Amino acid sequence: MAKKKTVVIGFLGTVLDGHGKGSKRWERWRPSVDLCRHDDLQVDRFELLSSQKHYRTAKRVCGDIAEVSPKTTVKVHDAHCDDPWDFVEVYSMLFEFARNYPFDLTKEDYLIHLTTGTHVAQICLFLLTETRYLPGKLLQTGPGRDEGARSPGQWSTIDLDLSKYDQLAKRFKQEHRDDVSLLKSGIQTKNGAFNALIDEVETVAVNSRQPILLSGPTGAGKSQLARQIYTLKQLRQRIPGDFVSVNCATLRGDTAMATLFGHVKGSFTGATTDRPGLLRTADKGLLFLDEVGELGLDEQAMLLQAIEEKRFLPVGADTSVESDFQLICGTNRDLRVAVGEGRFREDLLARINLWSFTLPGLRDRKEDLAPNLDFEVEKNVQRRGTHVQFNKEARAKFLKFAMGPEGKWTGNFRDLGAAVTRMVTLATGGRITVREVEREIARLNQDWQGTKQDPGRDVLALVLSSDAIADIDPFDRVQLAEVVRVCRESRSLSEAGRILFAVSREKRKSTNDADRLGKYLAKFGLSWAQVTEG
Secondary structure, eight states: OOOEEEEEEEOOOOTTOOSSSSGGGSOOOHHHHGGGGTTTTOEEEEEEEOOGHHHHHHHHHHHHHHOOOTTTTEEEEEOOOSSSOOOHHHHHHHHHHHHHHOOTTEEEHHHEOOOOOOHHHHHHHHHHTTTTSSSSEEEEEEESSSSGGGEEEEOEEEEEOOOGGGHHHHHHHHHHHHHHEEEEEETOOOOHHHHHHHHHHHHHHOOOOSSSEOOOOOTTTEEEEHHHHHHHHHTTTTSSOOOOEGGGOOOOHHHHHHHHHOOOOTTSSTSSSSSSSSHHTTTSSSEETGGGGOOHHHHHHHHHHHHHHHHEEEEESSSSSOOOOEEEEEEOOOOOHHHHHTTOOOHHHHOOOSEEOOOOGGGOOOHHHHHHHHHHHHHHHHHTOOOOOOOOHHHHHHHHHHHSSOOOOTTTTTHHHHHHHHHHHOOBTTEOOOOHHHHHHHHHHHHHHTTTTTTTHHTTTTTSOOOHHSSSSSHHHHHHHHHHHHHSSSSSSHHHHHHHHHHHHHHTSOOOOHHHHHHHHTTOOOHHHHHHHH
């Protein structure tokens, strides 16, 4: 791996760097110039902050650095302030510099030089470094004891105590509010429990790289929150890599392992080229595994190794590969129940459950329906490029329905987003009227009524005719539906048997789970192949 370059960011010292003219300037210690003379500190690039009125001094310093350290590139940035002792002005200037600077933490290390500049500038540099807007280490330099020998002086990295600057706490509170707003997509939510949850998520997102588990019903916003966590980490220079997302429910069979961990050419039929896999693609970034409970046990074992060792073996490979990613998992299941059923590894759950947050469904946040309704309308407007809004009566009617007992919101925010999209699309003249609202209410009621149907009958319909289902007693129908569901989610008859007869196995009452399950299915004229192929 190539050695990282060292980049110094610091102010031009208008007094110390400007010492003397002609050859006499070499007789005094000058912090910016002498910083580049240390044998044990190779400065590859110096980002020099200076105002235009000190142009000559900056030009002379650039020339002297080139003379003592030809390998050092110096870039001068305009850092003009009308009052260099004004906290607000100096901080704002440096904040803009930090937000716009193209930091690359994978290739460069950054040192923030505190020796030069006004005391106000030094404090501002410190604050921006401690909050990671300047993602580097603080650097202090000083003159050597023997000036006559033209020593380059001394240098060291330092760690200061942020508590000394409590008077600036207001600024950090505002940054916290900005972070929380980002995590909530700018929506002014009112639900107390949800707001408290997001406050804690913000703290964890900024200060931890450990796995995060987001649970909650489908459509509660787990995917959106995961992406916003990534965006926040990027803004705070916490994560240089990409955001990689996959719904584990879409990973089936042999392709699941290859999709996650990659494969080498020729490792199986259809593997015509090497494939890095999602875990390697997420190196230095964030990997979001939605519906992680759908992963098979083999994939779970590999994932656990990748989390703990940062290494794993691609399919068909002889050598393991590295990937250092942060993991966020999403699930709409109770993974503890899945552990008890033998469908999820207990050690993996312990590893990903360090930070666990349960997102409430929309029905539990009805006071947040109004701001989310406005957000969805605005999102549609931006996507369509045409202005659409509710009239007053229509908005009141929809919110009364949405917040009342009729508002089931079984699909949570997905239901709300779809409803708004339909009303915006059907609105004429840029206004959503009572007519569009009444039509949408009727549609939602019809959709939600459909969710009351027996889900067991839907599962059995995959493997039996309607006449066959009608001939089964309701008691047996419920039991058979659960057996079919487990079979279709398992890889073999034996695995399904271990799940269904877990208690019997613990008490040693069952000796052959596969045979027992096969006989049960035969009672209803079914075989393993019929159930799994449906």
